[in-house]
Amino acid sequence: MxxxxxxxxxxxxxxxxxxxxxxxxxxxxxxxxxxxxxxxxxxxxxxxxxxxxxxxxxxxxxxxxxxxxxxxxxxxxxxxxxxxxxxxxxxxxxxxxxxxxxxxxxxxxxxxxxxxxxxxxxxxxxxxxxxxxxxxxxxxxxxxxxxxxxxxxxxxxxxxxxxxxxxxxxxxxxxxxxxxxxxxxxxxLAIIPITLIIAIVFILLITKPLKRLIDEIKQLEQGNFKAKINFSGSSEYEEIALALETMRQRLHELELQKTSFIRHISHELKTPLAAIREGTELIYDHSVGDLNPEQQEICDIIKASVSRLQTLIEDLLDFNIVLDSTSLQETKITPLAPLIDKVIAQRQLDIKRKSLSIEKNLANLSLFTNATQLSVIIENLLSNAIKFSPEQGKITICAQEINNKVTLTISDQGPGISKEITEKIFDAFYQGPQPENSQIKGSGLGLTIVKELLSRLQAAITIANGKTGASFVISFEQSTNSHVTEDLTQSQTSN
Structure with missing residues (x-):
């Protein structure tokens, strides 16, 4: 006592x-x-x-x-x-x-x-x-x-x-x-080890509260604004903790306001957009009468613009997932193979349109992570690979564990990415050179979303150019909760 x-x-x-x-x-x-x-x-x-x-x-x-x-x-x-x-x-x-x-x-x-x-x-x-x-x-x-x-x-x-x-x-x-x-x-001389022990004890007494404060700051950095910062210690550390708690409350309020605004504005945009799209489809299908060539051309422009606007709204909703710090709390053990199969199924129409084949080489891996955000990451990278792949090309998805770290690689056979573009490709709204006759138009937010989500999931992404195409390599640095079984899934090819 x-x-x-x-x-x-x-x-x-x-x-x-x-x-x-x-x-x-x-x-x-x-x-x-x-x-x-x-x-x-x-x-x-x-x-x-x-x-x-x-x-x-x-x-x-x-x-x-x-x-x-x-x-x-x-x-x-x-x-x-x-x-x-x-x-x-x-x-x-x-x-x-x-x-x-x-x-x-x-x-x-x-x-x-x-x-x-x-x-x-x-x-x-x-x-x-x-x-x-x-x-x-x-x-x-x-x-x-x-x-x-x-x-x-x-x-x-x-x-x-x-x-x-x-x-x-x-x-x-x-x-x-x-x-x-x-x-x-x-x-x-025996006093020297004693003084060293005393020095180490006081170093720990001084640095331990700092480590706790650093952990709290990292939580704020990752967007976790819900947990209240409770700290007891010396007056200086308590003042810092109080300032961090005030900042956390303010950031949490701003986060809620921002998330609510994006959610509401996206909903408000999608409601009239659905009506515009439905009306455009009726005109485009000649449901209200035949169109002359000039009217048909204008209808094509309206239809393309509506599709473009819908894509932007969907990307905005994905970006809202990035900004929504509350979704970070929904972490669980997530098997990679079923999640990747689900993403591929969602993009099946775009894959068939270009007659692409998907080659998967996945170990029986699971990650302790946020399934929704990981799905958004893979979907954006797959969409990017489909966009830049040539007709009848091949997209390779490979996952493996090395030194207790999970690596996920998505490769295409497109033109690759130059060094100049590599430095800017993760910037918001940046779009590099578009492939010819591309049916998939982007908003420039996809890779920005990927980069931000990976940062919050404590993972890193790098770009490597092969003989043909580019490869996006994701490394989950903290994968101590991942596990591997000896039975590896055989390479599968789906057209």
Whole structure:
């Protein structure tokens, strides 16, 4: 219950607050991780610097003590052999330098063990110095001095070993600290997937309402004005939804008015047209008396014009089907073969008039679509194929399913369609070059109706020119509700 309330409260946040919240939840862990990593790296740098300085001092101390001990031992040995004042002064000078080095190291060295070793070294050195200053009172041999310096060198070796142990400890400490810092950094990288998940969640929270609004807009685009747009969410999205709902209501009103107008005007036109046609037929059949050639010619013109007007009204009624968005709701599973047979039967007189043959190669396919609108599409394309087919020509109707998409092709053996005409052929009231002696006159709305209806049925149409004639290829992009059986209908030919 608490989770549901939390989600509802998040959904009600404004787009700005939702964006700020998402940015904060992503940025805060990242910033905290960066600060933590920076602190660990800073500590490692300080420890490394301190250890390096300590190691450098110990190495320098060992080097200085070794150098001065070597010089002191050499000058002491020379003094025992030569016993002159210059050699003694050189020895005393080097002894004081060694004493200063040891004293300074004792004062600066925090390690007690090293300080004790340095103190022992200093005392041993002073013992030798006192002994050499009394060389006149005591009989001191070179072997005695060398023995004393051997003890002093032993103290130096102990000091070096101890300092080397400390150097190794510092090196191990730096290595362990670096490994720990590396482990901490690797651990802190785990925050990246967490922040990515947070970012994805907020992206979904922002884009999901947009997807819903896009779906509503697509419904309006397809002419579905009946479904009310109900939307709850952030204030910005609700404002957009309210504007879409207002637009939907207005479009629905206009749609009803437009459909009603076309229906009424078509009915009003057909009523007097029927009377005119009936009267013309009576005159044309000489029911009211014989006609002279001039009257007969005028009667022929009237009869052709009445037929032309009737065709235009029928096309207008078909166009009304396109504009009528309510018919889009009448979708159902529609078998293709019976529907195509019904359309062919309706145009049988025009087919026989030109002695055409119809070749069908249809799989046992069905579409989840609007049967009325699909019938209008096929009828217009078949009428176009009949119109441009030569006498005793052949019209091929083929349907197949490829990659879960149904393709319907209607081909004729006419003159084909040039590229210039192809670009304009779906424009309203456009009529290309008419075939010679054509008995079928069009209004220029047929292919416009086809294009519009296919757009609403989420299908596409393309035109392909073969060696002879043209082919209209319809591809139903969303045919997931179509099904195919393994039994295919054999090719049939009807004359």
């Amino acid at each position: 608490l989770t549901k309330l939390t989600r509802l409260s998040i959904d009600r946040l404004s787009l700005r607050n939702l964006t700020l919240l998402g940015f904060s939840l992503v940025a805060i862990p990242l910033v905290a991780t960066l600060l933590f990593a920076a602190n660990k790296l800073s500590q490692l740098a300080e420890q490394s610097t301190s250890s390096i300085f300590t190691v450098a001092k110990l190495i320098r101390l060992n080097t200085d003590i070794a150098d001065y001990l070597t010089k002191v031992e050499r000058s002491a040995s020379q003094f025992i052999v030569l016993n002159d004042a210059d050699t003694k002064q050189r020895y005393l000078k080097q002894h004081r330098a060694l004493h200063q080095v040891i004293e300074q190291a004792i004062n600066e060295q925090p390690n007690q063990s090293i300080s004790k070793l340095l103190t022992d070294l200093q005392q041993s050195s002073q013992t030798i110095a006192k002994l050499l200053q009394q060389v006149d009172k005591h009989d001191i041999s070179l072997e005695d001095i060398q023995q004393l310096f051997k003890q002093l060198n032993s103290n130096k070796i102990q000091l070096k070993q101890h300092t080397n142990n400390i150097i190794n400890q510092q090196a191990n400490h730096i290595y362990q600290s670096s490994e720990q810092a590396r482990a901490n950094l690797l651990t802190s």
